Amino acid sequence: xxxxxxxxxxxxxxxxxxxxxxxxxxxxxxxxxxxxxxxxxxxxxxxxxxxxxxxxxxxxxxxxxxxxxxxxxxxxxxxxxxxxxxxxxxxxxxxxxxxxxxxxxxxxxxxxxxxxxxxxxxxxxxxxxxxxxxxxxxxxxxxxxxxxxxxxxxxxxxxxxxxxxxxxxxxxxxxxxxxxxxxxxxxxxxxxxxxxxxxxxxxxxxxxxxxxxxxxxxxxxxxxxxxxxxxxxxxxxxxxxxxxxxxxxxxxxxxxxxxxxxxxxxxxxxxxxxxxxxxxxxxxxxxxxxxxxxxxxxxxxxxxxxxxxxxxxxxxxxxxxxxxxxxxxxxxxxxxxxxxxxxxxxxxxxxxxxxxxxxxxxxxxxxxxxxxxxxxxxxxxxxxxxxxxxxxxxxxxxxxxxxxxxxxxxxxxxxxxxxxxxxxxxxxxxxxxxxxxxxxxxxxxxxxxxxxxxxxxxxxxxxxxxxxxxxxxxxxxxxxxxxxxxxxxxxxxxxxxxxxxxxxxxxxxxxxxxxxxxxxxxxxxxxxxxxxxxxxxxx
Amino acid sequence: xxxxxxxxxxxxxxxxxxxxxxxxxxxxxxxxxxxxxxxxxxxxxxxxxxxxxxxxxxxxxxxxxxxxxxxxxxxxxxxxxxxxxxxxxxxxxxxxxxxxxxxxxxxxxxxxxxxxxxxxxxxxxxxxxxxxxxxxxxxxxxxxxxxxxxxxxxxxxxxxxxxxxxxxxxxxxxxxxxxxxxxxxxxxxxxxxxxxxxxxxxxxxxxxxxxxxxxxxxxxxxxxxxxxxxxxxxxxxxxxxxxxxxxxxxxxxxxxxxxxxxxxxxxxxxxxxxxxxxxxxxxxxxxxxxxxxxxxxxxxxxxxxxxxxxxxxxxxxxxxxxxxxxxxxxxxxxxxxxxxx
Numbered sequence: 001x002x003x004x005x006x007x008x009x010x011x012x013x014x015x016x017x018x019x020x021x022x023x024x025x026x027x028x029x030x031x032x033x034x035x036x037x038x039x040x041x042x043x044x045x046x047x048x049x050x051x052x053x054x055x056x057x058x059x060x061x062x063x064x065x066x067x068x069x070x071x072x073x074x075x076x077x078x079x080x081x082x083x084x085x086x087x088x089x090x091x092x093x094x095x096x097x098x099x100x101x102x103x104x105x106x107x108x109x110x111x112x113x114x115x116x117x118x119x120x121x122x123x124x125x126x127x128x129x130x131x132x133x134x135x136x137x138x139x140x141x142x143x144x145x146x147x148x149x150x151x152x153x154x155x156x157x158x159x160x161x162x163x164x165x166x167x168x169x170x171x172x173x174x175x176x177x178x179x180x181x182x183x184x185x186x187x188x189x190x191x192x193x194x195x196x197x198x199x200x201x202x203x204x205x206x207x208x209x210x211x212x213x214x215x216x217x218x219x220x221x222x223x224x225x226x227x228x229x230x231x232x233x234x235x236x237x238x239x240x241x242x243x244x245x246x247x248x249x250x251x252x253x254x255x256x257x258x259x260x261x262x263x264x265x266x267x268x269x270x271x272x273x274x275x276x277x278x279x280x281x282x283x284x285x286x287x288x289x290x291x292x293x294x295x296x297x298x299x300x301x302x303x304x305x306x307x308x309x310x311x312x313x314x315x316x317x318x319x320x321x322x323x324x325x326x327x328x329x330x331x332x333x334x335x336x337x338x339x340x341x342x343x344x345x346x347x348x349x350x351x352x353x354x355x356x357x358x359x360x361x362x363x364x365x366x367x368x369x370x371x372x373x374x375x376x377x378x379x380x381x382x383x384x385x386x387x388x389x390x391x392x393x394x395x396x397x398x399x400x401x402x403x404x405x406x407x408x409x410x411x412x413x414x415x416x417x418x419x420x421x422x423x424x425x426x427x428x429x430x431x432x433x434x435x436x437x438x439x440x441x442x443x444x445x446x447x448x449x450x451x452x453x454x455x456x457x458x459x460x461x462x463x464x465x466x467x468x469x470x471x472x473x474x475x476x477x478x479x480x481x482x483x484x485x486x487x488x489x490x491x492x493x494x495x496x497x498x499x500x501x502x503x504x505x506x507x508x509x510x511x512x513x514x515x516x517x518x519x520x521x522x523x524x525x526x527x528x529x530x531x532x533x534x535x536x537x538x539x
Numbered sequence: 540x541x542x543x544x545x546x547x548x549x550x551x552x553x554x555x556x557x558x559x560x561x562x563x564x565x566x567x568x569x570x571x572x573x574x575x576x577x578x579x580x581x582x583x584x585x586x587x588x589x590x591x592x593x594x595x596x597x598x599x600x601x602x603x604x605x606x607x608x609x610x611x612x613x614x615x616x617x618x619x620x621x622x623x624x625x626x627x628x629x630x631x632x633x634x635x636x637x638x639x640x641x642x643x644x645x646x647x648x649x650x651x652x653x654x655x656x657x658x659x660x661x662x663x664x665x666x667x668x669x670x671x672x673x674x675x676x677x678x679x680x681x682x683x684x685x686x687x688x689x690x691x692x693x694x695x696x697x698x699x700x701x702x703x704x705x706x707x708x709x710x711x712x713x714x715x716x717x718x719x720x721x722x723x724x725x726x727x728x729x730x731x732x733x734x735x736x737x738x739x740x741x742x743x744x745x746x747x748x749x750x751x752x753x754x755x756x757x758x759x760x761x762x763x764x765x766x767x768x769x770x771x772x773x774x775x776x777x778x779x780x781x782x783x784x785x786x787x788x789x790x791x792x793x794x795x796x797x798x799x800x801x802x803x804x805x806x807x808x809x810x811x812x813x814x815x816x817x818x819x820x821x822x823x824x825x826x827x828x829x830x831x832x833x834x835x836x837x838x839x840x841x842x843x844x845x846x847x848x849x850x851x852x853x854x855x856x857x858x859x860x861x862x863x864x865x866x867x868x869x870x871x872x873x874x875x876x877x878x879x880x
Binding site: 052054057081082083084085086087090091093095098099100101102103104112113116117148150161164165 | 666774775776778779780781782783784785786789793794797798871872873874
């Protein structure tokens with residue numbers, strides 16, 4: 001049905017032409033579900049944009065052929081392509097909320113597509129749009145027709161994007177990271193829904209993702225891309241169990257999975273024995289009945305409803321839950337960025353909850369509790385070099401100056417594996433993994449003994465995530481720190497944490513040693529979370 | 540709808556302290572200015588006694604707080620006081636001059652929008668093309684040429700050289716009578732009276748000053764339209780619309796332009812408010828009997844009541860303007876006024 005031969009895509013940039021896709025060939029049969037897996041910059045999205053001919057300005061297909069059901073996609077006229085898009089080939093995008101027009105009712109956005117491809121007239125457009133919403137299993141579709149995207153949840157928005165894509169019964173559905181930014185249970189619901197529809201309608205699909213586990217669950221065949229080229233393709237199980245290409249092997253290794261240790265994420269030749277970290281009996285942080293209530297417009301919002309837990313010295317505790325469960329509010333209260341409504345936060349016996357958050361920056365305990373933020377890019381000042389970023393907390397909280405300061409910054413860079421010559425670069429000159437290292441170096445600069453890690457690897461590619469997780473494990477052992485690891489990814493939490501806390505709607509619903517919670521969850525919600533996480537086929 | 544009504548009411552209520560603050564500050568500032576209105580009013584031949592007498596009749600001998608209370612009580616009755624320089628009630632002066640300025644400003648902005656918004660849209664859809672270059676040229680010229688200069692050049696070309704424009708002396712040539720006053724806008728009033736000839740004459744007078752102002756306001760609006768369109772066109776939902784095969788027109792106007800309108804409306808409001816206060820130079824060049832030149836003359840003559848009346852009417856106008864902009868927002872953007880904002 002779709003055949004691509006030696007496709008090359010180039011972008012014009014200020015530094016000359018950049019080849020994003022360099023000779024990609026694959027075939028897609030009717031009814032086949034193909035997965036394109038690769039890390040950022042591998043050209044996987046660009047390949048699909050090229051097929052649809054919706055490349056950004058400056059991008060062009062340089063060479064190669066792309067034929068869809070006898071139509072030459074490369075040379076077809078723009079008006080022929082417009083007829084094809086949405087009717088024959090549709091796309092679903094990442095970040096569903098941004099993918100919808102924010103100021104147009106979702107029903108009207110579906111109507112636009114139906115009317116464009118003459119699938120509906122003015123009279124029956126509304127009914128057909130509601131039917132399209134019902135097809136993606138949106139409850140009360142008639143009411144949702146009138147909704148604006150901002151009134152819907154992320155998962156609901158993605159269903160609407162699906163409804164738009166599927167409204168005209170296309171034969172091929174291209175999904176570009178369709179579940180990025182969605183909760184894990186929502187991800188499963190959306191993927192199951194799309195998969196059912198694709199199968200029921202006998203469509204072909206291309207799933208573009210960085211998540212090998214997800215691709216192996218929903219695809220018949222997987223293509224692995226790197227630097228604009230296909231390095232390997234084949235059946236998901238075979239790819240996982242017998243990866244042929246070293247890059248595929250590296251990806252498979254780096255994908256967090258049941259039964260793997262943190263070192264197993266690294267390529268075999270880099271696996272040094274894991275350093276032991278000792279968990280002591282003395283508690284470093286005791287949280288007692290912590291409550292946070294916001295005053296909302298329609299009454300109080302109970303973000304955190306009385307949580308209690310204890311973190312021991314040297315222990316790593318995972319705090320798991322989906323968006324809105326109160327995990328971020330809890331961690332913000334622990335680093336004293338937010339004032340709790342009530343409850344105690346005992347750090348080695350001192351109640352931090354009594355210190356107002358405004359004044360905590362000058363408190364002597366401030367250096368002891370530090371945080372690593374989710375987005376390594378946004379949490380660095382774009383006009384500060386790596387050196388300045390790392391030195392900042394030292395200048396504020398330690399008497400180090402001059403040569404001593406420089407020596408300390410270099411020591412931190414060495415500890416976090418950041419090459420010293422990169423210290424004078426600015427964030428935009430650093431890679432994602434390097435920025436993550438700067439963020440960690442900055443957090444450990446004032447020599448803390450308790451670190452809150454707020455999804456530190458969520459924005460990173462899997463191979464870099466593997467490296468950063470191992471770095472965190474090493475630092476914990478060498479510096480004797482305790483961690484609170486906030487994450488939605490249970491597979492990652494399992495790797496790093498000794499103890500797991502599962503939160504839902506502001507409450508702790510389950511807590512216990514990591515193995516117990518992961519292997520024998522007692523609460524149905526924990527079980528649902530575990531079941532929703534895509535599992536790679538066992539090696 | 541109920542929420543929108545309530546939001547509007549809240550805005551109006553919020554404006555009350557602002558207005559009061561404006562009253563206090565304009566009162567204090569006019570009195571802090573150098574110059575003594577009594578001396579001005581008494582004239583060149585005045586003696587100390589006659590000045591003192593004038594001062595007493597104007598109530599300027601009383602302590603400031605007392606003057607302020609007096610001023611407030613007059614305001615409450617809708618009395619803005621007497622202008623010393625024109626000898627008429629300030630309210631009458633403003634009522635005749637404000638419509639003149641508003642008519643000029645509104646026509647200028649309309650002209651400006653008719654040119655700048657399409658120009659900005661075209662420039663954004665074809666970055667680097669000749670339209671984009673033209674847009675850039677106009678924007679640069681618009682901001683760098685002072686209004687009095689463009690005004691004089693336009694008069695020189697169209698009145699002096701070509702002779703197609705009427706003499707730049709006010710709102711209406713002296714051979715015509717003012718149309719019967721309904722709104723104070725000559726174009727509307729003459730149309731209401733069914734007087735085509737006067738309407739055309741008023742338009743002829745209006746065109747040159749309006750073009751002068753329009754050239755000046757072109758720049759910010761065109762720039763903002765271009766930038767807003769560019770950012771809207773690079774948004775994710777445009778890619779979704781493209782992938783759905785929507786037509787270029789639908790994508791440009793149905794999706795991108797409506798999203799780009801918000802910043803454009805904001806800019807329009809800002810431009811309007813600052814032009815209304817700043818078109819003194821245009822009014823002077825074209826002998827336009829507007830509120831800007833009135834205020835400057837009053838200020839020079841230490842005409843307290845007139846200056847205060849001007850400041851107060853401007854403040855009220857801005858409150859009204861902001862209300863209109865907020866309403867426009869709520870029509871364009873469904874998110875407006877919800878908790879998400």
